[in-house]
Amino acid sequence: MTTLIAKTITKACVPIIILFSISLLLAGHNYPGGGFIGGVMFTSAISLLYIVFGLRYMDSLYRYQWEKWFAVGLLISTLTGIGAMAFRYSFLRSTYLTVSLPLLGDIKLLSTTFFDIGVYLVVTGSLLFVFKTMGEDE
Known part of the structure; x- marks a missing residue:
């Protein structure tokens, strides 16, 4: 049983x-951070919810299938790497596209951002799947 203060x-x-995990994910190209550490931070937040509120209570609120997050992340990361090969570049070659938005100005969309999003989902999905599986009662 957890106290009201902890909850x-x-x-x-x-x-x-x-x-903070999303900011680490998005800043990973120019500053320390990226998909891995962002995924670990997201996992720590959800794990904290599991610890404080309990597995049964969290499953009653939502029932995520974390292994699907892993699969989607792996697909995104793989397609990002293979996408460069479709244009006759080396595997995981990074490129960018500049988009002009009315209020924000010019924004560079990096292909490595999509790779980092895939890594974020792989780390989150795999760690939370393991934590949830180990925490379930038989």
């Missing part, structure tokens, strides 16, 4: 941790 602090901290 209240967890409810306040989890959204902040998730936003």
